[in-house]
Amino acid sequence: MKKIIYIFTVISLVFFTISCEDQFDDEQDVITTEDIELRAFLPIDNGGYVGTVLGISTNGSPNFAIASQTVSNAFNIDNQGNISVADNSVLDFRANPQIVVEVLINKNGTEQTSTVIINLIGKDTDGDGTVDVDEISNGTDLNDPCDPIQFEGYVDFNRSNEIWSNGDCDGDGILNGDELANGTDPYPCQDNVNTSVWAGNVITEDVGFDFSIVRESQSSCRTIAIKGDVIGFGGGDCDDSEDLLILNFEPDSDGATTGNVTIPDQTYLDICFGFGERIRSQEPGRYDETTGIIEVDFVIYFDEFDPDSPDNFGGTLGIKPE
Numbered sequence: 001m002k003k004i005i006y007i008f009t010v011i012s013l014v015f016f017t018i019s020c021e022d023q024f025d026d027e028q029d030v031i032t033t034e035d036i037e038l039r040a041f042l043p044i045d046n047g048g049y050v051g052t053v054l055g056i057s058t059n060g061s062p063n064f065a066i067a068s069q070t071v072s073n074a075f076n077i078d079n080q081g082n083i084s085v086a087d088n089s090v091l092d093f094r095a096n097p098q099i100v101v102e103v104l105i106n107k108n109g110t111e112q113t114s115t116v117i118i119n120l121i122g123k124d125t126d127g128d129g130t131v132d133v134d135e136i137s138n139g140t141d142l143n144d145p146c147d148p149i150q151f152e153g154y155v156d157f158n159r160s161n162e163i164w165s166n167g168d169c170d171g172d173g174i175l176n177g178d179e180l181a182n183g184t185d186p187y188p189c190q191d192n193v194n195t196s197v198w199a200g201n202v203i204t205e206d207v208g209f210d211f212s213i214v215r216e217s218q219s220s221c222r223t224i225a226i227k228g229d230v231i232g233f234g235g236g237d238c239d240d241s242e243d244l245l246i247l248n249f250e251p252d253s254d255g256a257t258t259g260n261v262t263i264p265d266q267t268y269l270d271i272c273f274g275f276g277e278r279i280r281s282q283e284p285g286r287y288d289e290t291t292g293i294i295e296v297d298f299v300i301y302f303d304e305f306d307p308d309s310p311d312n313f314g315g316t317l318g319i320k321p322e
């Protein structure tokens with residue numbers, strides 16, 4: 001009897017073991033992955049880490065392989081799914097700003113694909129608007145936010161960049177970030193118009209009419225601002241107006257002492273009339289630093305009226321130092 005029980009037990013054990021193995025063999029690998037989007041900041045070294053592809057199998061670690069990529073040999077992948085740069089010489093963020101990599105995740109013949117979009121971005125370490133790869137090829141300093149030199153009016157900087165904010169590009173002792181907060185220009189004037197010729201008192205006249213007025217003028221980069229009624233248009237209280245008339249200068253060439261002068265479209269003596277008078281130049285006038293003479297045709301018109309109408313009041317504004 002004992003023998004029978006023993007044989008039965010052995011048979012049962014064998015059967016149980018076989019049935020377990022059958023069940024194990026029948027279990028399919030299930031692989032979990034997802035499509036992802038990554039960013040690679042250039043320049044980046046060969047071997048530089050870019051990101052990791054998710055790949056989980058129900059039966060241990062799966063294998064990762066790149067099936068295709070839109071720029072050959074750009075990236076590698078290791079067996080943890082880490083994507084790294086294979087050959088940085090083929091990464092060009094202007095020619096190919098986006099590279100699509102198809103990754104196969106495989107375990108025991110079961111396979112899933114992850115589509116990985118890698119956006120190439122030109123890094124700008126110092127926030128001056130010139131990306132590092134260009135600073136390297138141009139020979140400028142990628143850690144100096146004021147190299148290459150830019151001039152007043154330049155706006156392509158990154159205002160949230162700390163290196164840029166802590167720079168002082170015009171050398172006036174006020175940091176770039178503070179200049180932005182103050183509403184001043186952080187960049188130096190391109191010093192090829194000597195507007196100081198018209199700083200202080202200037203004589204203004206409506207050329208062809210027999211009068212002239214002395215007015216106070218402030219000069220800054222390629223611009224002067226003259227206080228009050230420059231052409232005797234208003235008279236009375238308007239003479240003492242603090243309103244400013246802005247004129248802009250554009251040299252004929254770099255370093256030239258002559259060039260064009262324009263009156264950008266602006267309100268004129270609004271503080272003393274309040275009728276919405278506007279003034280602008282009809283076409284660019286001329287300035288000459290040596291003689292100190294400025295002449296520019298102007299037109300005065302009312303807001304919402306046609307500034308080109310022949311019925312508008314106009315003339316030639318003459319300006320010279322007192």
Ligand SMILES: [Ca+2]
Nearest residue numbers: 124126128130
């Ligand atoms: Ca830069």
Ligand SMILES: [Ca+2]
Nearest residue numbers: 141142144147
């Ligand atoms: Ca720089």
Ligand SMILES: [Ca+2]
Nearest residue numbers: 168170172174
């Ligand atoms: Ca400054």
